[in-house]
Amino acid sequence: MNRSLIISFVLILAGIGVFISASKDVSTYANFKQAANGGKVKIVGQLAKDMPMTYDPQNKPNEFEFFLTDEQKTVKKVILHQPKPQDFEMSEQIVVTGELKDDVFNASEILMKCPSKYKNEEIAIKNEVSGL
Numbered sequence: 001m002n003r004s005l006i007i008s009f010v011l012i013l014a015g016i017g018v019f020i021s022a023s024k025d026v027s028t029y030a031n032f033k034q035a036a037n038g039g040k041v042k043i044v045g046q047l048a049k050d051m052p053m054t055y056d057p058q059n060k061p062n063e064f065e066f067f068l069t070d071e072q073k074t075v076k077k078v079i080l081h082q083p084k085p086q087d088f089e090m091s092e093q094i095v096v097t098g099e100l101k102d103d104v105f106n107a108s109e110i111l112m113k114c115p116s117k118y119k120n121e122e123i124a125i126k127n128e129v130s131g132l
Helices: 003-023 119-130
Strands: 028-030 041-047 054-056 060-070 075-080 093-101 104-113
Touching: 075 093
Parallel strands: 028 041, 075 104
Antiparallel strands: 041 060, 041 093, 054 060, 060 075, 093 104
16 A cells, blocks of 8 residues: 555544544533433523622632522532632623533533623614614
């Protein structure tokens, strides 16, 4: 066999292997009830601001606990295995990725939608354009 043909074949196999391993990490969107079935999922919700948050950066810098209300209004405790994100309390919407175990959601990743600092300006411009 030609040497370049062998190298091309090995590179194609490596590419397929990378694609397969990356596709296994894809998680689906769910609510807490669906997450109880097991498996890695993404939960969309809002911070339950009336519930306690716990973060001890000296003793447990990679463990932040809070409560999340999903879109079905179910509230569960979430343990994020990362440091507490900056401006966490200001987030409008939170997406956590992880698994539900023993009625606690163990999150490995978090995404936050924070309010836009330009929100009031956007509303004023829309009102001006529409003649309100």
